[in-house]
Amino acid sequence: MSPRRRTTLRDIATALDLSVNTVSRALADKDAVSVETRRRVKAEAERLGYVPNTMARSLVLQNAMTLGLVITNPSNPFYARLISAIEERGRTRGYSLMLMVTEDSIDNERRAAEELMRWGVDGVLAIPVQHGTEHWEGLRKSGIPLVLLNRHLPGLDVDLVGVDYYAGARAATEHVLSTGATELYLAEENLDISPVSERIRGFHDTLAAHGLSAPDDAVVRVDSPGGGGVSVPFDPGPAYEIGAALARRAGPGAVVLAGNDYHALGLYRAFTEHGLRVGVDVGVVGHGDHPFSAYLDPPLTSVRLPAAEVGQAGVDRLLERVETAGQAEGGEAAPAHTLLPPELVVRASVPRPDGGEH
Incomplete structure (x- = not known):
């Protein structure tokens, strides 16, 4: 059985004898379309199983609504929590997440940066391998904001959000x-x-x-x-x-x-x-x-x-950069390092020669 063809705006327009432009505006809840027309269009879109084409929308708006995340090893429990927090924070702001894993390999990291540039993501969060900055400089020159997470990269003057x-x-x-x-x-x-x-x-x-x-x-x-x-x-x-x-x-x-x-x-x-x-x-x-x-x-x-706080703060910082990208020179704030405090949890694994309690 061959896969079903993707439903388009034109399919909805043909079914309702409306223009594609009217259907598009109705689905976007534009005021120029009557309440009844919006109701009919949305009902037909649901009946036909219409799903908006995010890539096509991105080409029109020149905004991918996607953030890249370059991470070294997702099996690290700290990074697993970090990924979840980044995905959740980005989702609430309307962004999807593209995850790239480097395994602490500089070659993998270079490929990840190039791939994210080709996809035209809106911004990148990265836990760097800490060897080499050329690929990150290239990403920034392409107009894609970059925020480092958890690891400082000497020679690269960008925002950092991590743990103290x-x-x-x-x-x-x-x-x-x-x-x-x-x-x-x-x-x-x-x-x-x-x-x-x-x-x-x-x-x-x-x-x-x-x-x-x-x-x-x-x-x-x-x-x-x-x-x-x-x-x-x-x-x-x-x-x-x-x-x-x-x-x-x-x-x-x-x-x-x-x-x-x-x-x-x-x-x-x-x-x-x-x-x-x-x-x-x-x-x-x-x-x-x-x-x-x-x-x-x-x-x-x-x-x-x-971990979660680092992820959330990283997304917030990156989206600040995304929103100010392209402004006139001097309008963007200087890069800053934000280190969030950890917490010592005292239990019973250290002996007390003085006989006191833990």
Whole structure:
């Protein structure tokens, strides 16, 4: 059975003996069309299964009503929440979402930028790979506004909306120091990206503010899982190996601050297998506060990230740029960085040598 031909405005016009222009104006609720005619046109459109052709409308209005989103790995729980918030916010403003996944590949990112330019999207939100700016500069020169999410890209002067990872690391480190712990480690992703560098900076600055310094081996790097170009969920395995090594050299009451909650999972198992009780003998702090964190034994102290708020603020900022695009030079506000504060959620995964409660 061959597919049914798409119903057009002309089909509705022919059925009702009206002009195509009248049908178009009736469906758009224009005042020049009578209430009765609008009623008849809408009823016939429903009967015939008419669906507006968004692409044709875009050609006429020179507005695609579509936003591009370039993201590194949608299996990251933070990014999954981010995508949902962006889609919902865009939808309420009348925009559809075109999602492009890069897997942290610069080649994939270049292709994504070129593809979005060809489609003529109205604006782009991007979590950049953080290597190279030429393709993003090309997108901007084509007249498409760009807002970065969550990662700063040196050399590219555009808006950024993200999380204040520095503040999150400082809050987590301050909490650990407040329990009386003096042996601290930071298990971070082995990636050259701004969230990681900001967490490391926050860790060191907080220690320095207390007159402490971390030994060279206090920051350990955890390799990210490889998926052969396919998104894979965060893997606790590499952090488990790190935890096994730390269990052999960490002293009583040592605490490891993990770059994400999946790393914390690996640390929990490694410490347990080496006879160390998390929350009693050693401590672990996570980052992300994923849903499983509260159900670990003991419940994991973690830094909660405002994923939805970042997505919503990113869409709002981008649409501000879309609405002012094409204005005379000097009429557009300078790019700004907006970093939203995370929240430390204290549970029972850090021991208190002073005997106090969590």
